Amino acid sequence: MASSRDRQRKLARAKLDRQLVRRAAAAKRRRQIQAGVGAAVVLALVVVGSAWALGAFDSEPEQNTADEVCLWTPQDATANTNLRDVGMPATTGLPTEGTRTMTVVTNQGEPIVAELDLASAPCGAASIGHLASRSFYDNTKCHEITTEGAIRCGDPSGTGLGGPTYSFYDENVPEPAPSASPAPGAPPTYPKGTVAMVSTPPGASGSQFLVFFKDFTTADPKYSVIGRVTGGLATVEKIGALPTVDNGSGAKVKPKDDDVVVQSLTVTEPAAAPTPTPAPSASGTPAASPSAG
Structure with a gap:
């Protein structure tokens, strides 16, 4: 990977x-x-x-590549008809600090609100933001309730093979757990409420994402963590509790009776990282700024 x-x-x-x-x-x-x-x-x-x-002696300006954050690899829609072409995100000028808020409105209850981490997963956040701006996710289904304890969404084709006509490399994949059954008190690999990208094929993320409704620990992590749920976790848990049936591949992961429909998915503009609070003075009040005079 x-x-x-x-x-x-x-x-x-x-x-x-x-x-x-x-x-x-x-x-x-x-x-x-x-x-x-x-x-x-x-x-x-x-x-x-x-x-x-x-101007032959003018110094050639150094191309600024410091802002070149992400690489997008084109995918062939003729080879995979499950892909949908909505263009590619920008490669430069992408924010790498602060957060963006993703709001997923479904037919299963209150909206699911998640905070996307721009510092740890700038490409995942940029991709979801780009696709949301093109209404890519609207009126699509969360086609799987995984055996790992997450709902899987973001594939307009509902096949598990769909996505945009580009992919990007995994980022912010957790460290492997010592074992699938760690010592009591050890943090899970993917805590409940984690939002992570699904790579299809492995190592190539696109549009599909997971929202975990229970803790999941693994010695072989393969999902890029891009954020965490901050609101509507009860909706995620409700979806996770739905009965499932065979999805045609032998895995009982397809919602049985109710389609889980993403009615809309929106992403806000980046929010700046919080400014550190000044340390209190010895008297217990914030230290005053030095006078300009």
Whole structure:
């Protein structure tokens, strides 16, 4: 399974390739200028003056790749007809701090509200935000209640194979648990209320996500954690308690009687990370800011 380190290596490689191209172009210009100077001083002065006027000696601006946060890999919709083309999110300028609020309105009760973590999973949050802005999730079904204790949503085809015409690398996958039955008091791999991406195939996330209605511990974690439920957990638990039937593959994970319909899914604009509270002074009151005068 690909990891966030794989994505970072690809980003670093792409940046190095761009730097090499710029350096080669700069070296070629220097050789041309040096040849002109060697031919004749007067001609060189004319060439230099012209080149200066045309901006040939202006330093080439360094391309800012610091904001290049995510890589989106195109997927072939002709090879997988379950995919839906709604364009790709941006690759640069994506927020990597603060949170975004995801609200999922279903036909099963009060809305499910989750806080998406931009610092730990900027690409997952960016992808869901992009798809939500294209109404990708609206009027789709949560087609599975997994044996791991989560509801699975985000596939318009309802097959488990659907998604957008792009994928992205896993990020923020938890560390493996020592065993499937850890010592009492040990935190679960995926606590109840966790929101995580489903990779289809493994290592390639798209649009499908899980919302856990009970704690799940595993020695082989494979889902990227992108956030946590902050409201409507009772709705998640209600869906998790629905009876299930065979989904056609031998797994009893399909809701039996009631379709679980995502009527709408929206994502807010990024919220800034909280500003640290000033430490109290010895008197117990916040320290005053230094006077400008």
